[in-house]
Amino acid sequence: MRALRRMRLCAESLAVTLLVLAGVALVGVTPAQAATHKVTVSLYRVVELSCNEGDGEACGNDYYPKFNIDNQGLFDGRDDFCCAHGKDFTTNWTHSATVDESHNRIAIHLELWDQDDLTQDDVIHWVKGRDYLDLEFDLFTCVFTGSGLTTQQGANLPTLAGESEGTGDDSARAYFTISTPHCKDVLNETDTDGDGIMNGWETPTGGLDVNGDTLIDLPLGKAPYNALPYRKDLFVEADYMQGFEPQDGALDDVVKAFAAAPVDPDPDSPGGFRGVTLHAMKGEEVPLVHDILFKTDGGNTQDDFNDLKGRHQVPGECPGFFGTVDDRRSANCANILNAKRQVFRYMIFGDTFKEDTHSSGSSEFDPAGPSGGNDFIVTMGALSPTTINRAGGRRNAEAATFMHELGHTLSLGHGGGDTVNCKPNYLSVMNYTLQFADMDSSRPLDYSSAVRGTALTTMPLKEAGLDENKGVYGTPANPSRNIVYGLKGKAKVWPANDGRVDWNGERGDKETNVAADINVIDSIKRCDTASAGETLNGFDDWANLQYNPRLDVGFFADGVRRSVPDELTEQTILAMTQRADLQVTKSADQAEAAGGDTVSYTVAVTDLGPGTATAVSVTDTLPDGTTRQRSLPDLTNGAVHTVAPKFTYQVPCDTADGTVLTNRVTVAGKDTDGVPDPYTRDNAAQATTTVRAPVLTAGMTATAAVNAGEAIAYTVTYANTGGGAASDVTVTGTLPAGVYYSQALDQGAGPKPDSVTLNADGTRTLVWKVGALPAASGDKKIVFTARPTLLATAGTAYTGKVSVAYRNAGGACGFAPVTASAATSVTEVAPSRTPLLSTVWALRNDLRTAEVLARVQATDTRFDGADGSTPDGALSQQEASAVLTLPVTQPRTLQAELLATAFNLATRRINAGTAVDTITIRRLGLSTTGDAVRYAQATLAQPPGLGNLVRYTDTTLALTEINSGVAERY
Structure with a gap:
């Protein structure tokens, strides 16, 4: 009965104590009793810090308390409570007194003693700088203050629970509560430390009563939870699949990180902050489920996280693994688990989860808030041993991933307040x-x-x-x-x-x-x-953690998770820790090249480290798209390998000028664990070479219209517009049959052709051997003249052509000639109708001007050299006179008449188209002067023997009739 009474008194005092420590004054709260109040003080836990009993006295840790409430007298607890033992122990030391509210604030005096057998009892130093703890407790605000409290409680904290700590020999830390019936109600409405857990839930005599039946379903203020209303507490149940139990120390590492958190300043605590108490409570083994569903809900099929947690409950049953085995076996299991859900986050160390089988974990997190949830998973099965080793070993990988995923449930994104x-x-x-x-x-x-x-x-x-x-x-x-x-x-x-x-x-x-x-x-x-x-x-x-797992009601309710973050995968972790960083460089031995040249490329591969690169291969893509591959030896950190032999490429002759030839190279490799190099920006390089090729153009102009026999002025233009020089440039002009050229008669500015060839078809080929032509040469010109035959009738068109052949500077490549052409039309003037006989032309050399002689030469070259001189392409007076000298035999007679006819044509006395008609001409089948001339030329091509005597005679007569003016019909 005494023990039950003490427990009840302790429960009453719990609420009061926590409220006082919070430091939030509840102004205007009216006490439940106007005149008197029952105040209960409970000293419920002691932690020994130092023991020094003196000579002959063992450290028995035999402690007991003393109380004085409202100065009503010191209550010595030696007889009732002596003695408690242990380095860290809980007690049922409580003392109550009824106080008059007119005494408010109420004085509270507390002492802690050590019972000794050989010497007098010693006071325990559990108050810094003092032996005893003296407080003042406000009945109305449920706040206590006093000297000797550890400052981590602050001042005026409505937690109704306190902590005090001493130093030196025989020192301890002690936890106590002060409560009244009125203040207990305040507890369940106040969260002093801001951890999402009400003060009343965290007091030793309080806890969660989720169904309001006055029975505590979750006593968070007691072992094994030991929550404190003035220090932030976080609770996580960490279950694990078969084979994935977290390594020893993994959870402790995270607990220590939270304990050292710079949260809630406190000069009495190590580091100057109270920190966060993370209760990362390793739970039990759950079934191994490969590729378990986490984001989605597969129904009651035991294939998703919710099933293992125990979402699909049957009335009166508590399936799943949330909570302890004893929790789920209890007749009150539904209330116990519901109470735990209010404060506990739940996670599983598992194999893989289906939505991202390569991910290291996942959690409930909505970046829109951002807000967190209450469930997460760590999936080490997604990581190979190599990956886990790269992440610092299994313990470090589990701790880091646990803290990372827990952080999401605490509302942290990958950028803190953002993603x-x-x-x-x-x-x-x-x-x-x-x-x-x-x-x-x-x-x-x-x-x-x-x-x-x-x-x-x-x-x-x-x-x-x-x-x-x-x-x-x-x-x-x-x-x-x-x-x-x-x-x-x-x-x-x-x-x-x-x-x-x-x-x-x-x-x-x-x-x-x-x-x-x-x-x-x-x-x-x-x-x-x-x-x-x-x-x-x-x-x-x-400073921005979302401690309360109940804030996001969507996540708090198990089911389909609306949002989970993408997390690190094995591939990314390996890439992050890749130890061989390859770099490739490339250069060409020619910045510019011509067709036929061979360009050589130098490729160097460097391992930037820090480890050795293996399986190194280089792929070179030539400008034409073909590839070449080379395997390289392993490269140590800092090693450079120059690929040999070099890659080469011969520039095709048909590569256009200005073409940029790009040779690309890539390198690939792995580190010694077989992880590919992820830094690919410097895994590719290229070298360029610009092709410089000659590009020639050709143009040709000609006098648009001339009279028969008169000079046609031709202008040939050519240029190298390309970026490369040309060699073996040859300009070839082709004059049509009926157009005569000789250098002697050429009136153009030149240059003169290097050769002139009369072809079998009557055309003439003029060749200029230009040789080299530099790039961007500008226009070059050739100006020459040629003459159409006097036999050309009006409207006859003559087209001259030019082509320019060339090679590139090195001569390795020849190119298709470029061509041009120009046409000239023959015009006709009215004849004077005054032809002269050959004898007159023999005497009138004054009429035989240079122009007339040139026109005759353009019509018939047989007279050139008639005086025995070397033919030179021009008809001289001497040569004409030699032909016109009175002949005595054929073919001289016919030649004289033919020359006379040519002179008559050249002086426009008659035209080639002038109609002629005599008995002889008719018999010969001729109709124009031109016909007669061509017939004479054909006759002279035959030997003047007896067999051709009649033809020679008739032809001579026909020309004589024309030259005498008898035959013409105008």
Whole structure:
């Protein structure tokens, strides 16, 4: 009965104590009793810090209390409570007194003693700087104050629970409560420490009563929970699948990180902060489910997270694995588990989950809030032993992933208050670059904090204009930290406390306005997409945690999860920790080349480390698209391998001028664990060579119209418009049959052709051997004249042609000639109708002008050299006179008449088209002067023997009739 009474008194006092410690005055609260109140004080836990009993006296830890409430007299608890033992023990030491509210504030005096057998009892130092604890308790506000309290409680805290700690020999830490019936109601409406757990739930005599039957369903203030209303508590039940039990120490590492959190200043605590008590309570083994559903709900089939947690409850039954075995076996299991759901987050260390079988974990997190939930999963089965080793070993990988996924349920995104990942000014385990200690081996297991200088929120990094002189943090991180940022896609680790950061890797670290995409890291999926120009904000994680798992009602209700974040996968973790970074460079031995040249390429591969590169292969893609592959030996850190023999490419002759030949090379390789190089920006290189080829053009103009026999002026233009010189340039002009050319008669500005050839078909070929022609030569000209035959009638058209053949500078390549043409039309003047006989032309050399002689030469070249001189392409007076000398035999007679006829044509006395008609001419079948001339030319082509006597005679007569003016018919 005495024990039950003490428990009841303890329960009453619990509420009062917690309220006092909160420091929130409840103004205007009216006490339940106007005149008297029952105040109960409970000293419920003692932790021994130091024991020194003196000579001959053993440290028996035999403690007892003394109470004095409202100065009603010191109650010595030696007889009732002596003695409790142990280094850390709970007690049922309570004392109550009825007090008059007119005495408010009520004095509370507490002592702690050690019972000794050989000497007098010793007082235990459980109050800093004092032997006893003296308090004042306000009956109306449920607040207590006093000297000797540990400052982690603060002052005026309505928690009704307190803590005091001494120093030196025979010292201890003790926990106590003060309560009244009125103050117990305040407890369940107040959350002093802001952890989402009401003060009344965390007191030793209180707890959660979810169904209102006055029975405590979850006594959080007692072992094994030991929650405190004045220190933030977080509860996580961590179950594990068969084969995936967390490593010893993994959860403890996270617990220590939370305990050291810079939360709630307290100069009496190590580090100056109260920290957060994370109750990461390892639960029990659950069935192994490969590819378990996490985001979705597969129904009551035991294939999803909700099934294992125990969502599908049957009335009176408590399936699943949430809670302990004893919880689920209890007749009150539904209320117990419901109570636990109010404060516990639930997670499973598992194999893989179906929605992302390669992911290291997942959690409930909605970036729109951002808000977190109460469930998460860590899936080490998705990671190979190599990956886990790269992540720091299984213990470190489990701890980091646990804290990362827990962080999401606490409302933290990958950027803290946002989802922008890989920010260099966000030093948190939530950041992919710092989740594992792989990129920064010295990174602590921690969230970001303004107190520690790792949460810069007032000076964001603006990627469009970064100041390299200011670094990241205005206040250095404490302790010193590193940042991880993307330098042209590669992860760069740099001291956070350094005042300078070379953000762009160019021109040193003193630029004041540079643009750089500093949160893009190619090896990290979801950080590998360009995002230039962002504003990157820091975030204070520890100051913004969502402790209460009930806030997001959607996540709080088990079922389909509306949102889960993408997480690190095995591929990304391996890429992040890849130890061989290959770089390839390429150069060409010719910046410019001509067709037929062979370009050689130098390819060098460097291992930037830090480890050895294996399976190194180079693929070279030549300008024509064909590929060549080479395998290289393993490369150690810093090693450079130049590929031999060199890759070569012969430039095709038909490659157009100005073509840029691009030779591309890529390198691939792995580190010694077989992980491919993820930094591919420098895994490709190229070299270019510009082809310089001659490009020739040709043009030709001619006098549009001339009279028969008169000079046609031809202008040939050609140029090299290409970037390469030409060689063996040859200009070839072709004059049609009926157009005569000789250098002697050429009136053009030249140059004269190097050769002139009369072809069998009557055409003439003129050749100019130009030779070399430089690039961009400008127009070159050839101007010459040629004459159409006097036998051409009006309207006859003559087309001259030109072609330019050439090779490139080295002569290796020849090109198709370029061509041009120009046409001339023959016009006709009215004849004077005064032909002269041959005898007259023999006497009238004055009529035989140079122009007339040239016209005759263009019509018939047989007279050139008639005087015995060497033919030179021009008809001279001497040669004409020699022909016109009175002949005595054929063919001289016919030649004289033919020359006379040509002179008559040349002087426009008759035209080639002039009609002629005599008996002889008719018999010969001729109708024009031109017919008669051509007939005479054909006759002269035959020997003047007896067999051709008649033909010679008739032909001579016909021309004589024309030259005498008898035959013409105008």
